Amino acid sequence: MGKRNNAMDPAGPVSHRVMPMGALFLLIALALVSCRGGRTERPPIHLNPNMMNQARYNPQTLSRNPPDGVVAFGRDARADGVGRADLLKEGPAQTGRDASGKWVARIPAAVTGDFINRGRERFDIHCAVCHGETGSGKTVLTEKGLPPPTALIDARVVAMADGEIFGIITAGARNMAGLGKRIPAEDRWAIVAYVRALQAARRGVPADLSDSQRGALP
Amino acid sequence: MVFPGFMNKVPMAVLAGALGLGAALTAAIWYWGGPKHTEVGYSPKQPIPFSHRVHAGDLGMDCRFCHNTVERTAVAPLPSGESCMSCHAFVKKDSEGVKRLAAAVAKNEAIPWVRVHRLPDYARFHHGVHVQAGVSCLSCHGRIDQMTQVRQVEPLSMSWCLDCHRKPEAQLRPAHLITRLDAVIPDPVATGRRIMESRHLKPSTDCSACHQ
Numbered sequence: 001m002g003k004r005n006n007a008m009d010p011a012g013p014v015s016h017r018v019m020p021m022g023a024l025f026l027l028i029a030l031a032l033v034s035c036r037g038g039r040t041e042r043p044p045i046h047l048n049p050n051m052m053n054q055a056r057y058n059p060q061t062l063s064r065n066p067p068d069g070v071v072a073f074g075r076d077a078r079a080d081g082v083g084r085a086d087l088l089k090e091g092p093a094q095t096g097r098d099a100s101g102k103w104v105a106r107i108p109a110a111v112t113g114d115f116i117n118r119g120r121e122r123f124d125i126h127c128a129v130c131h132g133e134t135g136s137g138k139t140v141l142t143e144k145g146l147p148p149p150t151a152l153i154d155a156r157v158v159a160m161a162d163g164e165i166f167g168i169i170t171a172g173a174r175n176m177a178g179l180g181k182r183i184p185a186e187d188r189w190a191i192v193a194y195v196r197a198l199q200a201a202r203r204g205v206p207a208d209l210s211d212s213q214r215g216a217l218p
Numbered sequence: 219m220v221f222p223g224f225m226n227k228v229p230m231a232v233l234a235g236a237l238g239l240g241a242a243l244t245a246a247i248w249y250w251g252g253p254k255h256t257e258v259g260y261s262p263k264q265p266i267p268f269s270h271r272v273h274a275g276d277l278g279m280d281c282r283f284c285h286n287t288v289e290r291t292a293v294a295p296l297p298s299g300e301s302c303m304s305c306h307a308f309v310k311k312d313s314e315g316v317k318r319l320a321a322a323v324a325k326n327e328a329i330p331w332v333r334v335h336r337l338p339d340y341a342r343f344h345h346g347v348h349v350q351a352g353v354s355c356l357s358c359h360g361r362i363d364q365m366t367q368v369r370q371v372e373p374l375s376m377s378w379c380l381d382c383h384r385k386p387e388a389q390l391r392p393a394h395l396i397t398r399l400d401a402v403i404p405d406p407v408a409t410g411r412r413i414m415e416s417r418h419l420k421p422s423t424d425c426s427a428c429h430q
Contacts, residue, residue, distance in 0.1 A: 036250060037258030039369060044257045052338040059293040121394070125280040130305075140277070145309045177304035182286045 094185050096166035103163030109186065111193050119194030122187045126179055127152075135198045147175045152195050153202040165192045253373035261369035262332040266315045274363040274399075281355055281362075281397040292344040296331055299323040334368050335359070341376070342428050351421075352390040352413045356399045357382070363399050379428065383421035387411050390419075 046052060092098050093108045109115065124133060132139050135152030142148050150157060157165070169188045170180035180188070249255070273279050282288060284297035299322055306316045322329050337343055348358075355362065360371035372378060382389055387410035395401045403409055413419070422428075 033249070036255045037371075039259050039261050041262050042260075043262070044253075044260055046256075051340045054339040056339065058339070060296060125282045129277060129279050129283065141305065141309065145311070146305060147308060175308070177300070177307075179304075181298075182301065 092163070093189070096163035096170065098163075103161035103167065105161045105163070107162045107166075107189050107192055109189050115190050116193050116197050118187065119190035119192070119197075122183065122191050123194045126183055127191065130176075134202075135195065149176065153199050157195070158199050158203070162189075162192050162196070165195060253375040253378075257373050257375070258370055260334060261367050262334060264332055264367065265330050266318050267367075268315070269366045270362045270368065271364055271366045288345045289349045290346045292342075292346065294345045299327075299329055334370055335374060337374060340429060342430060349396055351386075351417065351419050352393065352396065352410075353382075353386070354389070354391050354396050354399065357389045361399055376428075380423060383423050386419065386421055387414065390414065 092104045096103060098104050127135075130139060130141055130146065130149045131137055131152055132149075137149045137151035139149070166188055168176070169183065169191060170178055172178035183191070273284075274281060284301065285294040286297070288294040299319060302319055303323055306319060310316045311320075319329065349355075358372055358374075360369075362368065388406045390406075390410035390413040391401070391403055392409070392413070395403070
């Protein structure tokens with residue numbers, strides 16, 4: 001545009017007016033370009049919201065009219081995951097107790113390498129924040145006011161039955177809240193297996209060593 | 219002569235102006251009218267100033283501590299208020315946000331979190347399938363662990379879904395790095411190819427996979 005004006009009117013005042021206007025326009029355009037996808041608190045606008053919002057309840061939205069005779073069951077409970085089915089089942093694998101109500105001594109599942117690895121993954125997700133990755137109980141959270149979590153390599157925890165540790169994960173203990181609703185039962189048993197592995201690693205039981213290594217012990 | 223001479227230029231000027239304006243308008247709508255502008259950047263204020271930066275970043279909590287069934291279910295659940303109280307019954311008890319949290323839990327009320335990411339009801343999405351396949355939260359939610367307030371960083375448009383479904387290699391990771399948003403994958407494409415082969419992945423581009 002500037003060029004045409006120049007041809008018409010070389011050195012005339014028009015180009016003096018057009019040039020700054022062009023520059024301003026460019027600047028505004030550049031500023032706008034950078035605001036693409038900028039932070040905003042306003043919800044997205046949908047000019048054509050056909051079928052976006054259908055007459056149904058989506059998960060984790062509030063039900064305004066609970067049908068008669070229906071009981072809300074813990075917000076973590078869901079039909080396809082943890083929760084309902086898990087909590088309603090009975091038996092040592094679900095409660096950690098045998099028929100006489102005593103804690104079961106051993107994990108009621110085959111403890112394989114995969115099982116312990118699963119336990120390690122779940123431990124790092126659900127326990128390590130508070131108990132530390134090695135189960136030492138030392139984390140920044142104690143500085144922030146959390147009562148000191150028990151060291152899981154402590155002799156007292158080593159002496160517990162497997163079922164009791166399972167029970168503590170499920171229902172909590174004193175200052176520790178239960179995690180049963182959030183972790184499925186088989187994963188809780190896998191965590192118990194990993195806690196046992198941590199304890200064994202810490203104690204360094206002689207059975208872990210080869211014969212020649214054991215011979216070298218004082 | 220009825221019209222002054224400069225009027226001869228008017229039709230051309232009007233035409234050029236209209237074309238220019240049309241082009242500018244088209245460019246503007248193309249650039250700012252699509253989901254890369256209209257959806258990206260949404261970051262509503264939440265009823266409690268919960269910060270992923272503090273919890274997932276500084277404290278290093280795993281996403282699955284709170285969004286616990288994300289590996290199995292379609293929806294990544296938001297945590298219940300009780301699960302926050304396992305710490306906040308002791309930690310930062312007299313901060314304004316934690317007081318509001320404790321009051322809601324005491325009354326057994328749901329916390330009215332404002333939804334950020336939202337697909338239309340006619341599109342179907344499943345978290346479990348993606349997480350099992352090895353797609354990290356990072357690919358779709360960005361560096362959540364650095365956000366004090368959750369912000370949408372991907373357009374979540376159909377073309378965005380399809381771009382990855384056609385070429386997912388660079389986005390796949392080994393299982394233990396799915397929630398490690400800061401992990402650097404040395405050779406993402408080769409790693410992704412290996413994962414695709416070993417798990418026989420074939421993301422669908424059929425309409426019926428996402429629309430029913």
